[in-house]
Amino acid sequence: MNHPIEQEELMTYLDGELAANRAAATASHLERCQECQKLAAELRDLSDQLSNWQVEQSSPALTNNIAAEMDKYSGQPRGKFAFLARRQTWAWAGGLSVAAFVVAILIQPRSTSQYGKIDFARARNPLPFQIRDSKANTFFDEVRARNPMIARTTQLTIAVKDFAKMRPLVDEILKRHGGYLGQSNISSPVDSGPVLEATLRVPSDQLDAAMAELKALGRVESESQAGEEITQQYVDLEARLSNARNSEKRLTDLLRERTGKLADVLAVEKEIERVRGEIERMEAERKNFANRVDFATLNIKLFEESRAGLQMPGSLSPRLRNAAVEGYKTTVESIVGAASFLLAYGPSVLFWTAVLFFPARLVWRRLRRHLLNSL
Amino acid sequence: MLEFQAGSRPAFEEVFARYREPLYGFFRRRLTNRERAEDLTQETFIAVIRATVRYQPKALFRTYLYSIALNLLAAERRKLARTAPATNEVIENAADEVLWVRGALRKLEPSDREILMLREYEQMSYAEIAELLRIPINTVRSRLFRSRLALKCHLEPEREGVKCP
Numbered sequence: 001m002n003h004p005i006e007q008e009e010l011m012t013y014l015d016g017e018l019a020a021n022r023a024a025a026t027a028s029h030l031e032r033c034q035e036c037q038k039l040a041a042e043l044r045d046l047s048d049q050l051s052n053w054q055v056e057q058s059s060p061a062l063t064n065n066i067a068a069e070m071d072k073y074s075g076q077p078r079g080k081f082a083f084l085a086r087r088q089t090w091a092w093a094g095g096l097s098v099a100a101f102v103v104a105i106l107i108q109p110r111s112t113s114q115y116g117k118i119d120f121a122r123a124r125n126p127l128p129f130q131i132r133d134s135k136a137n138t139f140f141d142e143v144r145a146r147n148p149m150i151a152r153t154t155q156l157t158i159a160v161k162d163f164a165k166m167r168p169l170v171d172e173i174l175k176r177h178g179g180y181l182g183q184s185n186i187s188s189p190v191d192s193g194p195v196l197e198a199t200l201r202v203p204s205d206q207l208d209a210a211m212a213e214l215k216a217l218g219r220v221e222s223e224s225q226a227g228e229e230i231t232q233q234y235v236d237l238e239a240r241l242s243n244a245r246n247s248e249k250r251l252t253d254l255l256r257e258r259t260g261k262l263a264d265v266l267a268v269e270k271e272i273e274r275v276r277g278e279i280e281r282m283e284a285e286r287k288n289f290a291n292r293v294d295f296a297t298l299n300i301k302l303f304e305e306s307r308a309g310l311q312m313p314g315s316l317s318p319r320l321r322n323a324a325v326e327g328y329k330t331t332v333e334s335i336v337g338a339a340s341f342l343l344a345y346g347p348s349v350l351f352w353t354a355v356l357f358f359p360a361r362l363v364w365r366r367l368r369r370h371l372l373n374s375l
Numbered sequence: 376m377l378e379f380q381a382g383s384r385p386a387f388e389e390v391f392a393r394y395r396e397p398l399y400g401f402f403r404r405r406l407t408n409r410e411r412a413e414d415l416t417q418e419t420f421i422a423v424i425r426a427t428v429r430y431q432p433k434a435l436f437r438t439y440l441y442s443i444a445l446n447l448l449a450a451e452r453r454k455l456a457r458t459a460p461a462t463n464e465v466i467e468n469a470a471d472e473v474l475w476v477r478g479a480l481r482k483l484e485p486s487d488r489e490i491l492m493l494r495e496y497e498q499m500s501y502a503e504i505a506e507l508l509r510i511p512i513n514t515v516r517s518r519l520f521r522s523r524l525a526l527k528c529h530l531e532p533e534r535e536g537v538k539c540p
Binding site: 007008011012015017042043046047049050051052053055056057058059061062063065066069070369 | 384387391395396399400403404409413416417420421424425446472473476477480494495496500501516517519520523526527530
């Protein structure tokens, strides 16, 4: 006979596990098919035979042992602190810690390699460096052997009580330490007291002393220092200067020793003139380098503390508008910053997550199985 | 179980009363030693009590209970394999037909036998067995059918000595 159902389906039907649409067809077929009726009877008989194996009742002592364990359980944490006992809580905490650790490792080397470490202690006290007119090659070696040439820049913001007395005091400090005023600007904003912004040039070895005296003028609001190493630039400049001088000497010799057409003589003189101009430009640049090393740049900003914020602004709307624009800019910058961070570190985090996920899951499952077995 | 988790002792007493004998039967049919079967039944309930705070109702409680029981059973079998690998089963006083059934069951493939016993004695659905053993439901069905045919063959007296599928 042709069977529209398989034997496995018949078994599934007898077990009550067949889907309703197939169950109806199976029941209908079973009524007609003697072969399937025989199989169904055999399967039922098998279940009957298996059900003959009954086991005895368990011992009453089991109840007492379980009751004792339940008494112990009464002391376990419940309620709002029960989450501390859940494995998932600790798994999440552990996972987040690992992720934070990985991110910290990924970030740390980037920041140091990108910006490097500035040795402020060395920059603060460079050895006195004097420019000498010597032969370029020996000078080149000497510069390399010396300590690096560092141009120091310092920013200082100071709130003072009596602004009117400040300017003479700053001049006195500068005079005492052999410095000079590079640039100064005094302004009187509407919503605050007068402000002095000045660029001071102070001998590098006097910088710390001068700064200490300036700080004593009032309350220091901010202070920052930077050191730019210009040794390489200086050495390059010296090499180019030396080459230009040699060229000048050769051209001068040529002009003196050789004779030729007037046009050639004029061409040599023109070339000498060009080389001399170049030499003068480079010497000026070299003096500027020397000046930057010998004299530190000190940008100070002095403002009167007592008057700050006493005068009300003329109109509130520009300030609100400015604040709105500032808020918009900050929002955009934060979005761009977050996107940059995700683009910079996202792939690495995803990569390490993918690498660590399966080993971590394997370890976790084994640990869980071990814990379960040890209970 | 959730009521017990919230602190209701009678809730667990009800759980214990409902599953005590089925769980004991589970171990008793799979182990030869009655005391060990009782010990493991007790250990299963103790494990449930100790893990109560961590319990989350992801599946049926019965599946959860039997998954603990299966793990304990696996550990017990590993221990027995290390300590007494070749001990023969102690012949107990039992009806001939029961001994015949036990002998036939023992001839089945271990994985097929487990599925058949979970279905026949623990009355589990195909889905429960699949979840408990972490295998697809179609695999449960095909193996169950295969084990039933094999058991039928082993139980036929006239087929003794003849190789069954």
